[in-house]
Amino acid sequence: MAAMMLFAAGAMADESWRYSVVGENSSNPAEKSRIDFENSTSVTAGFNHELEKEAVVVEEGRGHNLADITVVTRQHLKKGRVWGGASFTTGSLRDIRFNSASDYSNVSPYVVADSVGGSRSVQQYSFLGGYSAEAGERLTWGAEMAYRAGIEYRNRDPRVKNIVSDFRLSAGFTASLSDKSYLGASAGLHLYNQDSDVEFYNPMNSIHEFVATGLGTTFARFYGSTSSSAYKGLGLVSNLQFVAGNGMRLAAGFDYDDMDFILRDYNDLTLANIDNYRVRGEIAYSIGNVGGITEFYDNAKIKPHLNVDWNRRIGRENIFGTATGNSYPVIGDRQYYWRDLFDVDLTVEMKIPIDSRRIVLVAPEVIYAFSDEHYRQPVRHFKADWLTFGTKLGFEQITLSLLKYGINAGVFYNAANDKESVFEGYDVEKMYHQAVLHNFEMLSSDRFGLSADMFIDVPISTITKTFDDQPGRVFRRVKNSLIFSASFEHYAYSHHGDINQVSVRAGLKF
Amino acid sequence: MRLILTRLIITVVAVLSSLSAMGYTLRVTVFDDAEDEPIVGASARLTRGEAKLASVSDADGVAVFTKVSGTYELVVEFVGMSGYKQKVSISKDTEIVVKLADGKALDEIVVTATESKGATSSSKIGTEAMRHLQPSSISDVLELLPGGVSTDPKMGEANIVHLRQAQPVSSSENPDYSTDALGTSFVIDGVPVNTNADMQRVSSSQSGDNADRSTVGKGVDMRSISTDDIESIEVIRGIPSVEYGEITSGVVNIKRKEGVRNLEARFKADMQSRLFYVGKGFKMPTDGWTVNVSADYLDSKVDPRNTRENYKRLTGSLRSLLKRPVGAFELSWNSSLNYSGTFERDRNDPDLTINNTVDYYESNNNTFSFNNTLVFTPDKSRRLPTFTFTQGFSYAVSDLHREKTVASSRIYPLPVSMEPGPHYVGYLPMLYLANLDVEGRPMTAFARFAAQYRANTGILGHRLKGGVEWNFSKNYGNGQVYDIARPISAEMTSRPRPFKDIPAENQLSAYVEEMMTMKLGEHQLELMAGLRETQLMNLSSDYYLSWRPYIDPRVNFSWRLQSLMVASQPMRFEFAGGIGQHTKMPVAAYLFPDPIYRDFSQLNYYHNEERYRTMNVMTYVVDPTNYDLRAARNLKWEARIGADYRGNSLSVTYFRENMTDGFRQSGFVERYVYNAYDASGFDPYAVDRAPTIEELPYVEEVRQRAETQTTNGSRTLKQGVEYTLKTRRFPKLNTVITINGAWLRTVLDNSQALWYKPTVVVDGKELQYVGLYDDTDGSTYESFNTNIMFDTYVPELKLNFSIAMQNVWYTSSQRHFLTGVPSYYLDPDGVIHKFTEESASDPQLSNLIRHYASAAFDENRVPFASNINFKATKKLFNDRIDVALYVNRILSITPEYQRYGQTIRRHLSPYFGMEINFKI
């Protein structure tokens, strides 16, 4: 969900599809033993289309067309619970320029790039498995593993081929303090690997690659003769949770990632290194209970929650001495690049049940966010912040025949205020420099957003159960059902075109 | 091991006996349910209270208890098989038949190769292991052998088999050492795959992009064999029975599915390819007759970016199995009609065909085969042999078509003529469209008549086998067809040669083998000794190999000791070993090589006036046939220790193989004489025509060159230790740990002296001296690896996942020390001299000394690297649907290392795929 928020804050393009199954991983697997859920497995097929008239971030392209098959399951075992999922996604990403790597948000600013770029085909396999169980009355523990492997390629010059492998492992425990309150902690490991290669088949090719080091700067020494690069990342994730009896939930998380940028053509030398720090905080109050009518939100009647997300990235470039054979000794390094992203998001969800089958939802929201990016020599500095007001209205109903459906609509207005930009050595002919300015203009321009989504859960077969302690009452429960959902988002940038995103999903739940 | 339910049949036959009233005799006959053969050496025990009687089944599988009466508990066990326990009450002479199935518990799944218990070391791989491995072709299955490491499928080049070879060698395809792959026989349902007539290659001088796709002289291309129709594969790495011929290293014995089976379908997608398979086994109306039909299609791209390089495979098979009593025999007639097509097509890629140039490559290969196997088995009571008649016939239509726009960068004279002698030749145009077709029609036929007789004399059991085999292969294609004046590349000067000019290869072989089993108490000895005789027929008499018989003696023995009681559990040891000679005849392309064309320019007169231009070339056609070429022979021996204890099994094998006459392209010296005409005195304007050679003064020139022919010049020495440890499935964790690996050492060098002429121009002329170097130009390779596989089965979730840690402790290659100084040399007049001290200082002769950097002979040792592979299969809808996924190198540990002061860094990226299997 965090990636969505940063997208809402407009800091980067919507890359959430990459984490469709893996992204579901919970902050603390041990908490899964504390929420009650019914066994359910769903097999769905989805289609996701996004088109940006002007790219929000040039290096991330102007949208995508993706289809996927996803299986997600949650089962109770004799002892403990197990949950998991697998998904296969294929499709195309549109018009990516100045970046021949994948996962730009993870690996920026260090990429091998060229001015032509273009659209790419993508295939991604991802799967996830988790297990949680009680240990005694007061303790629960849990562990979860998620793996994402993807390949992106073009079959026209410049022919990019990237293989991404993203492995996450996390484990945690929770300890009850009283009957309704508990304390939780979890830690996790994140191994990231990417191999990126570019080839040219045209004998009379005139495009060539350079090493981008952020905000329009390049690494002069390896200008031109680099085509294959790699990323190796090791990350640590830690989360703390405190749930009080009165419906208050406090959570904090700290991640640290260390990512090396490697040039294959020069005997795998590490050209640059990224240190990525991230602090997240959340305070939420759940007041009252609407008793299970809603499928889309949780059951709290009124739920104010505050989210804080702060991300600092520091880039360090190495300086190399004379090469002996093909190995380059490092004689020093310089910390040229750093970027801060910050946003705080306050939402108040209010749910008003009309009767035992229908409920209305109102959720006003306000976001403050800023982005501050620096490069030391030549001096490049881009800072912008903005305030977003919006609200979301929703309606859900469960019919007598146990058919459930829900509709939500939302509207946002995003006002960017003071912004600051310094571009030493700007050269108007250089398309790469124009792209950097374009990214900043999109970041710091006002925008108006509309969103709508709906879901339908059509039961196919139901089970009837009677409990002897409640004679005469017949409980009917849905056994298998057809599920269908769709969502639409529209963002209009002032004098920078608009962004439309449509996604549709249908499948079977049993 | 196949997954088969236990079938429990007790047929109690009461035999009245008038023996003494003291007790009766109980005969327990023990049968292997899957192979339908008696089990020798199974232990049977009758217990009542603390009374214990023990007996072991003899060659006929019968264990006898005498003087027994009353009720006992009968326990029959044979290690590796499921046990049998039953209450019996004896009131008269009784006979019980007990069938034991594979030693797997009901829901046991074996996902690794199991070392077979027979006399020779071989690995058996069943459908469950293949299902878990999710292979695209046979080459993926070799990962399960000891010493095997998982590699990504390489669909862009021919996949050549390398058994028991150190790793660094198998990765470098050196044509001089491919006899080892050529000598690995692939047998499908009893019929060996014959590749002697395959010649589908573009002429070598235009190797460029498709040299590595050709398999001439390299044996079977494993990409073309799909795995979905296979019931079991047995890879014999040790000394195969003499029943298998035309081999130097080993046998891959493939048995395809037969009998009734529900509709199976498979869809697989990985980073390079998509694969579809569907197959079904029907029961026909007349009883005893089942038909199996299957088809599979594979479409793979080597690199998704390259729309040109792709490999498509389509196979289909119709197999019928008819069982019918015939007189005193039971006939089982297995007949199959198979089709296998491979297609490679390079569509025009817009970036490659700029300015509307054309670059198009298409290769189609359609192979049809019709095989029959008739087995006449006598019914149990009669003492008659079993007769087997096997017939195989295959015909392939292979077409390669290439179109290319050629824009040459120089003015090229084109010295191409088919006949020897002086010729006037033209010049290549600057721009033309070249066409090239290669038509191959290889046909092979195979027939074998074999008999097998089983008899017992006292404690000795005998099984006599004998057979006669006939092998035929011929290519009827037109070979390369192209206009030699418009070659596919400007530099190409080779000439086409129709394949049908190459004579057929006829081979006759016979074999006889005795398998003797002896039982001393619980000890059980097995000795297999056989002779195989083979020769090539229909060669002209000046070939050494014409009607030249080769005898291959092969002996294997195994000794299973009686079980020792360790912590009240039986532990059984087994010693086995074998020694044998193996022979592989050269393929047709070696016996009848293409002629070599050499052109020398006699007059090069490219005048500014077009009509005065002329060029005269002396063409030589050299026949490089080596009439003295012999078969390649490999002497192999191995020793093995096996141990079984409470379901865990360990086997350690030491082997050593030495082949001194592998096929190799070695040099022979050819002298060429031609005239160099001097046109300086000729005035074309005076006579208004170009000069002719008759009227010009000339100087006679002599050139010596080292041409190549196929000889027996390669030596391959292979030795190593293979080990496999398999634990039983630990109850709580439900996990089997399999540890297998090998230390392998391979030495490749030349066993005959080599002629070599340095390619250097000194003083304006090509150096004319040829050196004879007899120091062994070869290398020693070593590799040591251990694979640890944890395969866990979670019955509750019907989920089976495996984590394999493949550690390569080190691989090393080291070139043997070479002085580089020739021992003899040939001077321009063709006279051989000894290479002495002062010849080393002669300016011309010093060029014969080949210089090697001092460090060229250092050992190049690559240290430890380890990959972790993850595989998972999940059964859904009560075993009707099977979803599986695999990720090779989900994590890899490749530490960097130093070499000559440079840090060498290594990197590996993951390879992954998913598949769905249906059983409806």
Place this chain on the structure above:
Amino acid sequence: MKTKTIIALTISLLASQAFVSCVENDETAIVNCKVTIKNTFPEVIPADAKIIDGKATFYETNSGTTYARDLNSEEDLMLPVGLYNVEARATAEYVNPDELTVEKNIRASASAVVIQADTEISLEWFITMESSSFIFSEMYHTGSLNAAGTGGLYDHFFRIYNNTDEVLYADGLGIAESSFTNTKTTTYEILTEANDRNVNFTAQAIWVIPGNGTDVPVQPGESLLIVDQAIDWSAQVEGALDLSHADFEWWDDNPRDTDNPEVPNLEKWYSYSLTIWLTNNQCTKSYALVRFPEGMTSTDYLANYRGSFDYISAIGTYMTNDKSYLIPNEWIIDGVNLSNKEQWLYGALSPQIDISYASISDIERDPNRFGWKHVRRVASTAPDGRKTLLDTNDSATDFILKRAKE
């Protein structure tokens, strides 16, 4: 991945590695180090000569930034950490043996100098002398576009020019191609001293103009055209050159080469390839004009100047190249390094023969390079029209690009 200890919650921006006595500018976090220059003069200039108006440019290869410094300024010479190529010009003022104060303009260059701490750079100055002999005036190695426009033809040529004011004889003059390429793509490390470019030029092909002393006269201001195939290419491919009237052609005695009877052939002393010698059309090699010592024949040259060298290849393996010969720098009367801007590392010729390189294009394998040739600038034109070409042994300034047709 560096095995770095994972720091807990400390977020700090600064503290890059500390260096011996280099001072760090806290605003830009760039570490500057003190650099001192040690001058060594050629013998003709005494050690106590005074450098006046010395200018030096320091090009930092990693970041691509150039720092200009005045060698005569008082305060210390400070430069950021990095790997530098240095070029310096100055005039040396000294008292010559007969008591006259003389000024000579001198130049120096140093390549791949690592500045990681306080460093002392030694500059070997040499006098830029005017050349007085044959020089390369035109070099055409890209070739015109082939018939399909997908590559270059081999209508390559050298033009050797008499830059003096009297008749010179080209008999016995040699053209040699370097074994080493001048670009980054072949970054291997040469292990044998004889192949050090400041001592010998390592050649892989040597062709010599025939004649026994006075057969090939070249008048002042005239030149010799030496081609690969003396053919009227324009008759075969539209847009190519007509080389049928060349002075010499290099012909390999090979059935795939053509020999024009009306054009005399060069003597092939040595060639690394058995087939045909082609000059590399990516223009990344160096070429030298060699005047062999009196009476030196090919046999005694080939017997005594073998140049095989050991090196560590790009993938870290020990290799030997035994197909090259050595040419002492004293025999070379003119030399030109060729490369493209992007891939340039350093020249196969000694800096004294050519301190820089003639660039054919900005990028490697630039498709628009076909049809362009290197032409030497005109330094001055004499009244009778005879041109003196610029020869300062600095190809970057001496050569410009022109269409091959002009």
